Amino acid sequence: MKILVPIKRVPDYDTRIRVKPDGSGIVTEGVKFSMNPFDAIAVEEAIRIKERLPGAEITALSIGTEESVETLRVALAMGADRAIRVAIDADMDSLAIAKVLAAVYHREKPHMVLMGKQAIDDDSNQAGQMLAGLLGVPQATFVSKIEMGQDGATALCSRETDAGIEKVQVRMPAVITTDLRLNEPRYVSLPGIMKAKKKPVEELTPSALSVDCVSRTRVLSMEAPARRKAGLRVKSLDELIDRLKTEAKVL
Amino acid sequence: MRKTLVLIEHTQGQLRQTSLHALGAASELAAVEGGTTEALVMGHGVGAVVDALRSLGCARIWAVDHPQLADLTADRCADVIAQTVKATEPSFVLAAASTFSKDLLPRAAALLDAGMISDVVGLKKEGDETVFKRVQFAGNVISTVQLSGALKFLTIRPSAFPMANRNATQSEVQDFPWQPAANVTWTQVVSREERVEGRPDATEARIVVSGGRAFKNSEDFERVVGGLADALGAAVGSSRALVDAGITPNSLQIGQTGKVVAPELYIALGISGAIQHMAGMKDSKVIVAVNKDPDAPVFEAADYGLVADVYETIPEWTRRIKGS
Numbered sequence A: 001m002k003i004l005v006p007i008k009r010v011p012d013y014d015t016r017i018r019v020k021p022d023g024s025g026i027v028t029e030g031v032k033f034s035m036n037p038f039d040a041i042a043v044e045e046a047i048r049i050k051e052r053l054p055g056a057e058i059t060a061l062s063i064g065t066e067e068s069v070e071t072l073r074v075a076l077a078m079g080a081d082r083a084i085r086v087a088i089d090a091d092m093d094s095l096a097i098a099k100v101l102a103a104v105y106h107r108e109k110p111h112m113v114l115m116g117k118q119a120i121d122d123d124s125n126q127a128g129q130m131l132a133g134l135l136g137v138p139q140a141t142f143v144s145k146i147e148m149g150q151d152g153a154t155a156l157c158s159r160e161t162d163a164g165i166e167k168v169q170v171r172m173p174a175v176i177t178t179d180l181r182l183n184e185p186r187y188v189s190l191p192g193i194m195k196a197k198k199k200p201v202e203e204l205t206p207s208a209l210s211v212d213c214v215s216r217t218r219v220l221s222m223e224a225p226a227r228r229k230a231g232l233r234v235k236s237l238d239e240l241i242d243r244l245k246t247e248a249k250v251l
Numbered sequence B: 001m002r003k004t005l006v007l008i009e010h011t012q013g014q015l016r017q018t019s020l021h022a023l024g025a026a027s028e029l030a031a032v033e034g035g036t037t038e039a040l041v042m043g044h045g046v047g048a049v050v051d052a053l054r055s056l057g058c059a060r061i062w063a064v065d066h067p068q069l070a071d072l073t074a075d076r077c078a079d080v081i082a083q084t085v086k087a088t089e090p091s092f093v094l095a096a097a098s099t100f101s102k103d104l105l106p107r108a109a110a111l112l113d114a115g116m117i118s119d120v121v122g123l124k125k126e127g128d129e130t131v132f133k134r135v136q137f138a139g140n141v142i143s144t145v146q147l148s149g150a151l152k153f154l155t156i157r158p159s160a161f162p163m164a165n166r167n168a169t170q171s172e173v174q175d176f177p178w179q180p181a182a183n184v185t186w187t188q189v190v191s192r193e194e195r196v197e198g199r200p201d202a203t204e205a206r207i208v209v210s211g212g213r214a215f216k217n218s219e220d221f222e223r224v225v226g227g228l229a230d231a232l233g234a235a236v237g238s239s240r241a242l243v244d245a246g247i248t249p250n251s252l253q254i255g256q257t258g259k260v261v262a263p264e265l266y267i268a269l270g271i272s273g274a275i276q277h278m279a280g281m282k283d284s285k286v287i288v289a290v291n292k293d294p295d296a297p298v299f300e301a302a303d304y305g306l307v308a309d310v311y312e313t314i315p316e317w318t319r320r321i322k323g324s
């Protein structure tokens, strides 16, 4: 079984994001970058599947700048077997990314694509679904539990929806996108890091894959959202209820 | 003539209120772009939903009623949307951002080679182009985005657009003859939790009472948070911490990766105010925070903050409402 895990390097969830004064983007100086948390969950899940199905091979894939190789090394240190970087120097939108992923998919022919449901920088939540559409394969999105069928030909996936949990049975090959509660990713170990150094990282380009990756969306500018006015500390429940009734008029 | 096709969402035979906001967004789009709004309803037995839509100002309602659409999985729905779009040639396909449309709209966009913008909170004309405002980076950034191509896909934040107005004219209803491919194996839905009746959904409620890690177990959460919510006729919500701990179901999670709500009143009980949580509630009209830590970041966003123990204060609040 071959599992393809696309991953993205993003500003760490714990860093403060600030918009540049000219609105051309976010300040990246001094910002820590990490693997998108949902992608780390996808890597972890792939490793757990491999632990149950020995012989499985995990390929981590990142479409990004030179620095994304560092993020791929983290996936390798966690336990992925090999890595591919598709080199791009400017951001691409989800559809363009999905087209590159589809091209790599056709080259690698995995049984399953496991990826994060959203990247916490763009917050678009599109790429996995678009990939599944381009490939014409089933999808299970926002998944918090995966039960692989005996032969690995199907997976029973629990999806987190607005109404609650929905369980779907998907036939492989399929695209599965991860939600937060699927697992807790392991920390990388020192031996893991040492081993990762010897694992192969292949470099590709969109043109080598013959993908047209023109983005349809273009970010013209960014701004910080309006800040809420500092509020009031009330001294008691009485005062709170009174102000909600007479001042805010919401009760 | 420009047309916007609005994807309608329904649960248990009822039109979802979020779709009324999607129709509201479509009329804002029509105001800047010109053109008309059409609605698409998919499912099996959608008559009541179609009826509920008829006075909402759509030029036409496309109904796709088919036994194979009893389960609205992304593969089926994306196929329906692709066929409808090819036949009716809209310029925009638009839906409210929910787990339903987030699942299937990007897939449909890819089938049609169309670009997509998620979580639109505003739109305006700039020169000849309509540009869109959307939220990213856990609510830390509002970006202005341009989308090119003859066909464009959008999801909108329901809280950012008004609901469509009801009017006297009845929309024309037309069945769309979906042709499912003969030999496909659709994704099979094995089971589905339906939202429990009784309390409103947090995305649709006027008041949301939300609880965080202060609550030690489901019984306490239900008694304290649920108790106040019921007394106020409010919806309940929770932070991720409680969902992870198995104390609340995932359908209650508010935040960057949960539901985004903007009620008139949001009451945060024992929630610290992590940026990922605030991303889902900071556009509420009035925010109340009750937390025993005077330095909790949630107070920075709260209109009214009370430093207190939720276990003591909240049951007292509930008692007073019931007593009055």
Ligand SMILES: Cc1cc2nc3c(=O)[nH]c(=O)nc-3n(C[C@H](O)[C@H](O)[C@H](O)COP(=O)(O)OP(=O)(O)OC[C@H]3O[C@@H](n4cnc5c(N)ncnc54)[C@H](O)[C@@H]3O)c2cc1C
Pocket (backbone or CB within 6 Å): A013, A037, A038, A120, B211, B212, B213, B214, B215, B238, B239, B240, B241, B242, B253, B254, B255, B256, B257, B258, B259, B269, B270, B271, B272, B273, B274, B275, B276, B277, B280, B290, B291, B292, B293, B296, B308, B309, B310, B311
């Ligand atoms: C990728 C990613 C996505 C995330 N998405 C979300 C999301 O969508 N939604 C979300 O909520 N979180 C999300 N999180 C998690 C988020 O970062 C926080 O960990 C989480 O919101 C904390 O929940 P909390 O405020 O309930 O818990 P805590 O941060 O532990 O805060 C508990 C608060 O309760 C107070 N307290 C304790 N006991 C009492 C008492 N008796 N009376 C009064 N106050 C009391 C404490 O003072 C404290 O302020 C995400 C994290 C990541 C990494």
